[in-house]
Amino acid sequence: MKKIALYVGILVILTFIIPFCFTRVTVESKTIANGDMGKQDYKNNQEKINEYSQVDLTPYNYNDYNTIKVLHSKTNTIEELPLDEYLYGVVAAEMPVDFDIEALKAQAIVARTYTIYKIMQNQSKHGEAQICDNSACCQAWINKEDRFERWEEEKREANWNKIVYAVNETKGKIITYDGKPINAFFHSNSGGATEAPVNVWGGSGYPYLQTVQTSGEEGYDQYSSEAEFTKEEFVSKLQQAYSDFDINFDEENCIQVLEYTDGGRIKTIKIGNYNLSGVEVRTIFGLKSANFDIQIGEKINFKVTGYGHGVGMSQTGADSLAKQGYKCEDIIKHFYVGVEIVSM
Ligand SMILES: [Zn+2]
Numbered sequence: 001m002k003k004i005a006l007y008v009g010i011l012v013i014l015t016f017i018i019p020f021c022f023t024r025v026t027v028e029s030k031t032i033a034n035g036d037m038g039k040q041d042y043k044n045n046q047e048k049i050n051e052y053s054q055v056d057l058t059p060y061n062y063n064d065y066n067t068i069k070v071l072h073s074k075t076n077t078i079e080e081l082p083l084d085e086y087l088y089g090v091v092a093a094e095m096p097v098d099f100d101i102e103a104l105k106a107q108a109i110v111a112r113t114y115t116i117y118k119i120m121q122n123q124s125k126h127g128e129a130q131i132c133d134n135s136a137c138c139q140a141w142i143n144k145e146d147r148f149e150r151w152e153e154e155k156r157e158a159n160w161n162k163i164v165y166a167v168n169e170t171k172g173k174i175i176t177y178d179g180k181p182i183n184a185f186f187h188s189n190s191g192g193a194t195e196a197p198v199n200v201w202g203g204s205g206y207p208y209l210q211t212v213q214t215s216g217e218e219g220y221d222q223y224s225s226e227a228e229f230t231k232e233e234f235v236s237k238l239q240q241a242y243s244d245f246d247i248n249f250d251e252e253n254c255i256q257v258l259e260y261t262d263g264g265r266i267k268t269i270k271i272g273n274y275n276l277s278g279v280e281v282r283t284i285f286g287l288k289s290a291n292f293d294i295q296i297g298e299k300i301n302f303k304v305t306g307y308g309h310g311v312g313m314s315q316t317g318a319d320s321l322a323k324q325g326y327k328c329e330d331i332i333k334h335f336y337v338g339v340e341i342v343s344m
Pocket of ligand 1: 126133134
């Protein structure tokens with residue numbers, strides 16, 4: 001009997017304890033490697049695959065929020081997905097995968113918070129579904145197959161692992177203010193300063209959404225853009241919005257900025273016989289942001305800074321901060337003022 005007990009004991013050690021020791025070693029070395037991510041580019045793709053495949057995939061218990069019904073707007077079908085699995089598709093669609101892992105983790109927490117906020121709001125504007133995959137309406141989502149199609153073949157697995165890792169490393173975490181999930185707006189590039197929602201959509205009630213400055217955003221492609229129109233095109237676009245629009249380009253101050261927002265975007269601008277908001281001009285001319293200069297020459301030229309509405313987290317700002325050593329929670333607290341990050 002003693003012999004049998006000894007064999008069983010050895011078997012247990014071989015089966016469970018020894019592999020567990022090795023697992024611990026792997027996890028620790030992964031943590032060290034992860035700390036260096038921002039500083040060095042991994043040339044070895046296999047190394048990346050290994051690093052990000054070491055993640056605990058046990059589903060988190062979100063109680064009432066374990067699954068979400070997503071409306072796929074192109075096919076008009078509804079799919080019910082486990083919450084974090086849905087978030088893989090959101091992070092994959094919303095943020096470039098080559099961004100720093102801490103920026104991707106921040107994006108995962110932001111997307112999870114936005115999703116929970118949507119479910120709680122229960123607007124039912126999508127019928128049975130709780131959220132849709134249109135970025136202009138809710139938040140973007142892409143399935144794994146479609147995402148793979150757009151990545152180089154040899155990077156697909158590592159890229160996907162990195163996203164799964166970002167979501168699972170932050171599982172259960174959401175952003176709250178006064179104990180409630182926040183309306184976690186985000187955008188591509190703030191141009192150096194984010195915007196208060198009152199200057200974009202009007203209204204108030206989001207004390208955590210204020211203008212904050214972020215350094216390093218000028219290093220991204222999304223930071224600056226241009227748009228050019230002939231004078232005829234310019235007038236025609238404004239007349240589509242206001243049929244009695246009129247402008248005399250020979251007149252001094254025919255275009256004049258009247259007020260800027262705290263975030264440096266145009267609040268009010270006089271163009272010809274109209275005073276318009278910067279956001280309105282952005283929409284009429286399809287500009288990337290409401291932070292722009294207008295030059296009148298042979299043509300009308302817009303020089304635009306930043307990309308998106310400017311409210312909440314800037315994605316390139318998140319990446320820039322991550323590369324300066326910020327962790328995901330610091331990044332979130334930088335962009336959303338006075339918030340907490342809690343486990344649901
Ligand atoms: Zn929607």
